[in-house]
Amino acid sequence: MSRRYSYLGPSGTFTEAALLQMPDAEAAERIPAASVLSALSMVDQDQVDGAVVPIENSVEGGVSATVDAISGAANLQIVAEALVPISFVLASRHPVPLGMVETVATHSHAWAQVRRWAEANVPGAEYVPASSTAAAAHGLLAEAPVADAAVCAPLVAEQLGLHVVASHIEDVAGALTRFVLVTKPAVAPQHTGADKTTVMIPLPEDRPGALMEILEHFTTRGVNICRIESRPTGSAMGDYFFSMDLEGHIDEARVAAALSGVHRIAPNTRFLGSYPRADSKPQQVPEDVSEAAFSAAKTWVDSLRGR
Numbered sequence: 001m002s003r004r005y006s007y008l009g010p011s012g013t014f015t016e017a018a019l020l021q022m023p024d025a026e027a028a029e030r031i032p033a034a035s036v037l038s039a040l041s042m043v044d045q046d047q048v049d050g051a052v053v054p055i056e057n058s059v060e061g062g063v064s065a066t067v068d069a070i071s072g073a074a075n076l077q078i079v080a081e082a083l084v085p086i087s088f089v090l091a092s093r094h095p096v097p098l099g100m101v102e103t104v105a106t107h108s109h110a111w112a113q114v115r116r117w118a119e120a121n122v123p124g125a126e127y128v129p130a131s132s133t134a135a136a137a138h139g140l141l142a143e144a145p146v147a148d149a150a151v152c153a154p155l156v157a158e159q160l161g162l163h164v165v166a167s168h169i170e171d172v173a174g175a176l177t178r179f180v181l182v183t184k185p186a187v188a189p190q191h192t193g194a195d196k197t198t199v200m201i202p203l204p205e206d207r208p209g210a211l212m213e214i215l216e217h218f219t220t221r222g223v224n225i226c227r228i229e230s231r232p233t234g235s236a237m238g239d240y241f242f243s244m245d246l247e248g249h250i251d252e253a254r255v256a257a258a259l260s261g262v263h264r265i266a267p268n269t270r271f272l273g274s275y276p277r278a279d280s281k282p283q284q285v286p287e288d289v290s291e292a293a294f295s296a297a298k299t300w301v302d303s304l305r306g307r
């Protein structure tokens with residue numbers, strides 16, 4: 001049966017490029033959404049099988065809208081990730097000298113990644129927020145154009161027949177954005193030996209050293225943390241949760257043991273998915289926290305209990 005995946009649209013966004021790398025993408029119907037939240041709510045309402053959304057950038061860090069939405073939803077799970085190299089062009093409807101560009105439309109995430117270039121090359125240009133880079137590009141062709149120019153992907157500029165005023169305008173060459181495929185809760189994809197696990201850990205109140213205690217559970221089991229961000233819960237000043245990506249899969253004993261330890265300190269911890277790493281980088285697992293070591297330890301304890 002063919003799948004339906006929503007994504008931050010319209011056609012031509014970096015998110016659509018990420019969708020094309022996801023499992024079963026060739027057969028999937030691509031449903032554009034106007035925002036990350038609306039792409040995710042289509043999953044919640046069973047209108048699609050999954051949503052592809054940006055979650056992290058190698059330069060800018062986490063995409064808060066996505067981290068918060070996924071962490072706060074009880075019924076969403078990450079099942080896959082994809083990495084997309086990001087390069088931007090400045091495009092206009094008609095050829096225009098850089099010096100004449102007064103307004104530039106784009107997605108906030110893109111603007112953050114070209115800010116220094118803009119400061120140097122179109123100083124004083126006003127930023128016009130758009131729902132995506134592709135929406136900004138399309139907006140140049142509207143009867144009342146949204147801006148003089150748009151920051152978008154080279155491909156969408158070419159597809160729409162736009163004029164490329166400047167290429168490779170990103171402040172940091174080689175930046176990557178990480179996207180995730182989010183579905184309703186499901187059995188996690190099989191353990192591959194190169195996996196990640198995403199969790200949301202609400203920091204317990206009035207427990208000095210709680211963060212240290214939580215981190216120790218990962219340290220003692222050799223579980224590497226590859227992303228950690230603190231985000232406000234929104235309910236009270238000083239109330240924070242931690243969004244973390246761990247190296248490993250929930251089916252591995254060391255990851256399961258670390259998370260059971262964390263659960264005793266922070267019972268509202270949420271498991272948001274275990275899934276294969278996009279870069280397939282295999283895990284280095286120390287001998288004392290290997291599956292064999294955990295299994296031998298369990299056999300020993302069971303024997304002491306007479307089982």
Ligand SMILES: O=C(O)C(=O)Cc1ccccc1
Pocket residue numbers: 008012013014015016054086107109110131132133134177
């Ligand atoms: O607007 C887009 O094209 C997106 O997919 C969001 C985005 C914007 C900038 C960098 C990475 C993702």
